[in-house]
Amino acid sequence: MQGNQAMSEGAIYAGAKFFAGYPITPSSEIAEECSKVMLKIGGVYMQMEDEIASIAAVIGASLAGAKAFTATSGPGFSLMQENLGLAVMGEVPCVVIDVQRRGPSTGLSTKPAQGDIMQLRWGRHGDQSVIALCPATVSECFFMTVKAFNFAEKFRVPVIMAPDEIIGHMRENFSLPTPGEVEVIDRKKPSGSPENYLPFAADKDGVAPLASYGSDYVFHVSSSMHGPDGCSNNDPANAAWRVAQLHRKIEMHRDEIVITKTFSAEDAEILLIAFGATTRSSRAAALELRKRGVRAGVLQLITLWPFADKEVASLGGRAKTVIVPEMNYGGQMAGEVQKVLGGGADIRRVNSYNGEIITPQDILKAIR
Amino acid sequence: MSHATGTKYLKDGVLPHMWCSGCGIGVMLGAMLRAFEELNYKNTDTVVVTGIGCTGKADDYLKTNALHTTHGRALPYATGIKAFNPKLHVVVLMGDGDSVTIGGNHFIHAARRNIDLTAIVINNFNYGMTGGQVSGTTPGGCYTSTTSWGNPERDFDICALAEVAGANYVARETPYHGWELKELIKEALGKKGFSLVEVFSPCPTHFGKNNDMKQTREMLDWLRDRGIPADRYGKLSNDEKRAHFATGKLVDRNDPDFNTRYEDTRLKAARG
Numbered sequence: 164m165q166g167n168q169a170m171s172e173g174a175i176y177a178g179a180k181f182f183a184g185y186p187i188t189p190s191s192e193i194a195e196e197c198s199k200v201m202l203k204i205g206g207v208y209m210q211m212e213d214e215i216a217s218i219a220a221v222i223g224a225s226l227a228g229a230k231a232f233t234a235t236s237g238p239g240f241s242l243m244q245e246n247l248g249l250a251v252m253g254e255v256p257c258v259v260i261d262v263q264r265r266g267p268s269t270g271l272s273t274k275p276a277q278g279d280i281m282q283l284r285w286g287r288h289g290d291q292s293v294i295a296l297c298p299a300t301v302s303e304c305f306f307m308t309v310k311a312f313n314f315a316e317k318f319r320v321p322v323i324m325a326p327d328e329i330i331g332h333m334r335e336n337f338s339l340p341t342p343g344e345v346e347v348i349d350r351k352k353p354s355g356s357p358e359n360y361l362p363f364a365a366d367k368d369g370v371a372p373l374a375s376y377g378s379d380y381v382f383h384v385s386s387s388m389h390g391p392d393g394c395s396n397n398d399p400a401n402a403a404w405r406v407a408q409l410h411r412k413i414e415m416h417r418d419e420i421v422i423t424k425t426f427s428a429e430d431a432e433i434l435l436i437a438f439g440a441t442t443r444s445s446r447a448a449a450l451e452l453r454k455r456g457v458r459a460g461v462l463q464l465i466t467l468w469p470f471a472d473k474e475v476a477s478l479g480g481r482a483k484t485v486i487v488p489e490m491n492y493g494g495q496m497a498g499e500v501q502k503v504l505g506g507g508a509d510i511r512r513v514n515s516y517n518g519e520i521i522t523p524q525d526i527l528k529a530i531r
Numbered sequence: 532m533s534h535a536t537g538t539k540y541l542k543d544g545v546l547p548h549m550w551c552s553g554c555g556i557g558v559m560l561g562a563m564l565r566a567f568e569e570l571n572y573k574n575t576d577t578v579v580v581t582g583i584g585c586t587g588k589a590d591d592y593l594k595t596n597a598l599h600t601t602h603g604r605a606l607p608y609a610t611g612i613k614a615f616n617p618k619l620h621v622v623v624l625m626g627d628g629d630s631v632t633i634g635g636n637h638f639i640h641a642a643r644r645n646i647d648l649t650a651i652v653i654n655n656f657n658y659g660m661t662g663g664q665v666s667g668t669t670p671g672g673c674y675t676s677t678t679s680w681g682n683p684e685r686d687f688d689i690c691a692l693a694e695v696a697g698a699n700y701v702a703r704e705t706p707y708h709g710w711e712l713k714e715l716i717k718e719a720l721g722k723k724g725f726s727l728v729e730v731f732s733p734c735p736t737h738f739g740k741n742n743d744m745k746q747t748r749e750m751l752d753w754l755r756d757r758g759i760p761a762d763r764y765g766k767l768s769n770d771e772k773r774a775h776f777a778t779g780k781l782v783d784r785n786d787p788d789f790n791t792r793y794e795d796t797r798l799k800a801a802r803g
Contacts, residue, residue, distance in 0.1 A: 181615050202800035207614050207793070212640040216607035219600070223580075223611025226598060227619070231611070245601055253598075376596045377616050381574045383590060385599035386583075394542075395591050395599075 166304040166331045167234075170260055170324060171196035172339065173308025174232050177347050179258075180206035181231035183220035185213055185239060188272045189328040190262040193234035214239035218246045222255045226384060228375030230312055230349075234260035236328075237279060238269065241286070247321055248287040251409060253384040254319035254363065254371070256350055258311045261323055262331040263439075265490075265518040274518030275328035277439055280495035283323050284468045290406060292413040294420055295323040295468040298330055299442035302337035306345065307422075307465060313348040314420060318412055319370050325467060327490060329440035329520055353380050363405075364391035369412030413469060421466045423474045427453065428460030433530060434482035436475060436500055438464040440520055441488045447523035452530070464496070475503045486529050488513035488521045537564025540574065545592045550585060553739070553747030555706035555732030556653050560589055562713035563622070563651060566720055567595075569713075577620045580609040582629030584660045586653040589624050603634030606641040609648050617647065617790040620720065627654040631687045632667035642696035645724040646789040651716065652689055652727065655734035663737025674741040689729045694782045699724030701782035705731045705754040708778070715780065724788040731758065731776065 164172070171193050174182075182197035184190075194210070201208035207224065211217040214235050221231040235243065240261040250257050261283070265276035279286075283295040294314050298304045304326060311322040353360045353372040362382040365371050371391075374380030383393035388405060390396035413420065426446050428434060433452060437445040442463045452459035462478050464471050479485050479500065485508060487497035494512035501510055511529045515521045541564065550556045567577065577595040581587040583602035590597035600608045605623045613621045630638050630652045641648065657675050658664040664677040668689065672681045693701045700722040702715040712730065719726035733739060733750035744750040757775045759767070764777035787795075 181611070183611060199800075202797050205797075209610070209614060211607060211610075212636050215604060216610070216637055216640070219604045219607035220611030220614070223598070223608040223613075224615040225611075227612045227616040229615045231615075246604060249601055375616075376578045376612060377576060377619050379575060381594065381596050383593075383597040383599070385590070385597075386601055387599055393597075395588075 164301055164334065164337070165192060166298070166301045166326060166333050167192035167262065168196055169301045169304035170234070170308045171200065173305040174258065174312065175200055175204065176305070176340070176345070177230060177309045177312035178349070179230045179232055179312065180204070181221065181224035181229035182206070182233065183209040183211050183217045183224070184233045184235065185211055185217050187236045187239045189264055189331050190234040190236050190260060193260060214242040215246060218243040218259065221257050222246065222250050222253070225255050225257050226376055228377070230256070230316065232258035232260065234262065236262050236264045237266050240279065240282065244286045248289060248291070249386045250321040251287070251291045251293065252386055254373070255321070255384065256315040256319055256373070257321050258308070258315055259321060259323045261325045263325060263327045265516070271518040273328070275440060275490060275520065276516070276518070277327055277441070277490040278495070279325060280467060280491065283325055292410045293323060293468055294320060294413065294466070295325050296422070296465055297325045297438045297467050298465070299439055299463060300330070301333055301335035303465065304330065305337065305339070309345055309347065310422070313346065316348050316350040317370070318416060319350065319373055320413065327439045357381065361391040362393045363389060365408055365412065369408065369415050417469055421469060421471050421474070423465060423471050424463040425478070426461040426463070428462050428478050430458050431460030431478065431481070432483045433457060433459040433486065434478055434484070435459065435461045435486045435488065435526065436464065436479070436496070437461060437488055438467060438496065441490065444521050444523045444526060445488060448526040451523060451527060470499050472503045475500055479504045479508070484509045484511065484530070486511045486513060486526060488526050490515050490521060492516045535565040535568035537561060537568050540564045540567055540594050541592055542594055548592060549588060551736045553733050553735040553751065554585070555655065555730055556586055556589065558706035558709050559651060559653055559712065559730045559732070560592065562709055563716050565713045566717035569717055570720055572620055576618065577622070578612055580605045580612070580621065580623045582625045582634065584626040584628055584658065586624050586626040587629065603629050603632070604637065605629060606634060606637040606648070606650065610641060610644070610646050613646055613648055614789065614793070621648045622720070623648055623650045625650065625652050627652065627656065627666050627668040627689070628658050631689050631692060635667065639692065639696040642693050642698040642725045642727070644789045645697055645699055645786055647723050647725070649716070649719045649726045649728070652729045653732045654689060654729055655732040655738055657734060657738040659734045659737055663734070663741060675738065676741070690727065690781050693727040697725070697786070698727050698782060699784050699786055699788070700726035702727070702780045703729040703731065703776065703778050705758050705778065706733070707751055707755040711779070718780070724786060
């Protein structure tokens with residue numbers, strides 16, 4: 164199965180019933196797949212007039228009760244940013260898949276990149292936290308999409324899946340789980356009297372129950388600063404509480420959200436920190452180094468945001484040399500690693516920005 | 532039967548509203564809520580979706596479900612709601628900036644899809660909330676805070692745009708005609724498919740002030756004198772047409788709406 168198809172399958176497994184999107188390479192297979200499947204499972208597929216409308220329709224459908232998602236690439240992801248901010252502010256569960264391609268601008272539309280790492284985190288105006296996941300295999304495309312929906316539903320946030328073009332278009336075998344085999348989480352619904360329902364009064368877990376339009380619970384959702392009832396509220400104390408709460412509900416579940424994998428990393432003197440397609444080259448490079456008697460290992464970041472600071476500090480602190488290969492110019496993730504390990508650490512950046520993958524040989528060169 | 536007041540949809544303690552004296556948004560909102568009441572809409576099955584600007588503040592007054600969105604994007608949000616749950620009454624409140632300036636693309640595509648929404652557009656010919664700047668419906672030559680020597684551009688005819696884009700129902704009225712406005716909104720709400728009610732509205736604070744209509748009353752008179760019921764408007768000479776605008780029901784047709792067509796396609800998919 165192809166990575167893009169696996170993400171559609173993962174979304175369907177997680178219970179997605181609504182897809183709105185706009186065609187863009189290298190993500191279009193996801194829309195094509197959904198256009199066929201959604202009609203057969205009682206869901207809705209809509210091709211909208213642009214990516215701005217796509218994410219808006221996804222958010223609207225989510226508030227009407229659907230598990231909803233969209234898929235795009237760089238130029239479309241840029242267009243989605245403002246309305247993605249509404250999903251953060253209005254605490255609307257949804258999933259956005261950004262199959263990363265080489266920019267800037269139209270760039271090399273069929274070639275891979277990992278240049279959106281900072282846009283994932285900071286692409287929207289204002290001040291907010293998001294969750295972003297990055298698969299490195301076709302199997303992870305499936306399972307991490309299920310996870311993305313689970314996080315979105317559980318924490319009432321938009322979750323971004325950010326594979327690169329290589330992973331989106333790669334074909335691999337894996338076993339599809341049977342229904343019920345993998346945990347699927349649905350959003351918490353209100354249960355008290357409808358008159359007392361407050362859609363933005365967070366429970367102890369930092370998340371308020373979310374009703375659906377058309378249920379007995381009538382509610383307001385707003386892009387503007389709002390109180391617990393969802394209506395405009397400009398009180399500074401309320402604004403401070405709201406902004407902090409939007410960050411806090413992610414921070415307080417940080418250990419559940421941050422997913423990493425390691426390959427022979429426990430005793431690594433040379434630690435490769437990688438994500439997406441570069442994970443694969445990193446594993447090959449680490450295996451080669453082990454053959455040569457060098458203690459090398461890989462820390463794979465599946466959750467890109469929030470950043471895996473503890474894991475990087477723990478394994479990176481033990482290593483003599485840390486290498487961060489990534490398909491962007493400056494080392495967007497390497498900067499985060501540097502922040503955690505400090506200026507004295509031996510951190511080497513391996514970057515490609517010509518639309519080509521980083522090979523194991525490219526990584527090995529950084530060690531010589 | 533007593534007359535509908537629509538007040539049962541208004542939150543407690545929200546009046547007087549925030550809009551300037553002489554503004555048409557309050558009249559529009561009153562007409563809409565009376566129409567809701569006459570159609571027996573429930574808060575639970577109604578969603579009011581708003582954009583940004585003076586008109587976009589309307590959701591804060593309502594007891595119905597509401598979604599206050601981003602500038603120009605109210606229609607695609609509403610489209611997602613309606614496409615997923617066709618049973619809901621979805622009403623979209625926008626200004627001229629929301630509907631046909633920043634959001635023009637969504638407007639024509641919502642009409643093309645003939646999605647079963649009612650869009651009510653307050654057209655006050657300028658951006659009131661931000662201080663009276665020029666918009667896509669400011670008539671050529673008019674003065675705004677960003678066209679000090681007159682608007683060099685032409686304006687959109689919102690109703691004509693909705694008609695050619697495929698809306699099932701199109702009407703225009705002014706706040707001077709509150710009862711007629713309520714009747715048109717009611718008809719639009721009852722109409723399957725995309726319906727548009729454009730409300731030409733005074734903005735005495737900005738547009739009126741900048742265009743020799745400083746008094747609250749003057750801009751309302753200006754609209755009253757230029758609005759002509761559609762049947763009579765059709766008989767005017769071209770010169771007279773340019774100096775006036777048509778009011779009342781302008782388009783009424785029964786093309787299948789998005790959800791109906793989608794259901795048909797679903798049946799095809801089920802057959803394989």
